Amino acid sequence: MALSDRPADRHRQVAGLFTDRVRGADRWDAPAPVAGWTARDVVRHLTDWFPAFLAAGAGIELPARPSVDDDPVAAWQAHTESVQAILDDPETVHRSLSNPHLGTVPLDAAIDQFYTADVFMHTWDLARATGQDDRLDADFCGQLLGGLEPMEEILRSSGQYGPRVAVSDDADVQARLIGFIGRDPHWAA
Numbered sequence: 001m002a003l004s005d006r007p008a009d010r011h012r013q014v015a016g017l018f019t020d021r022v023r024g025a026d027r028w029d030a031p032a033p034v035a036g037w038t039a040r041d042v043v044r045h046l047t048d049w050f051p052a053f054l055a056a057g058a059g060i061e062l063p064a065r066p067s068v069d070d071d072p073v074a075a076w077q078a079h080t081e082s083v084q085a086i087l088d089d090p091e092t093v094h095r096s097l098s099n100p101h102l103g104t105v106p107l108d109a110a111i112d113q114f115y116t117a118d119v120f121m122h123t124w125d126l127a128r129a130t131g132q133d134d135r136l137d138a139d140f141c142g143q144l145l146g147g148l149e150p151m152e153e154i155l156r157s158s159g160q161y162g163p164r165v166a167v168s169d170d171a172d173v174q175a176r177l178i179g180f181i182g183r184d185p186h187w188a189a
Contacts, residue, residue, distance in 0.1 A: 003139065
């Protein structure tokens with residue numbers, strides 16, 4: 001399935017796939033491909049960092065949600081619905097997000113570039129941790145990889161990405177993206 005170029009629609013598609021993996025998970029304490037993380041921690045990461053990013057950069061406070069510890073499915077569902085509501089709000093096109101590292105950018109573009117892309121990549125982590133289908137949209141994998149590679153030094157020095165994992169020269173674009181973000185594409189729980 002090709003992903004939309006429109007931030008609201010792309011989020012709906014990407015978050016929908018992640019939601020399917022959340023609903024399909026049955027072992028929340030299973031190890032994840034990120035060292036020291038469990039499947040529950042993948043959900044926790046996405047639901048914890050983004051509200052602070054929105055609050056600091058756009059003055060938007062997401063509504064309270066259930067605890068990831070108590071109910072990761074309900075926590076994710078409440079979180080993703082709140083994000084989608086922001087993207088679907090017609091006033092969002094008039095809003096911006098300001099960040100000392102990014103400058104000021106349109107809010108929907110900031111959500112798309114930083115958050116939706118993160119959900120997309122962490123879909124692989126959750127799928128692998130819980131033994132589900134880990135296939136990602138190849139075109140978006142290529143788009144992300146093409147945008148990340150020129151910033152590799154900055155990304156690695158930020159601590160947000162581990163060392164690149166080498167993949168074979170004939171690896172598909174998904175394996176290349178997964179290796180770039182510091183995961184072993186052959187990792188299994």
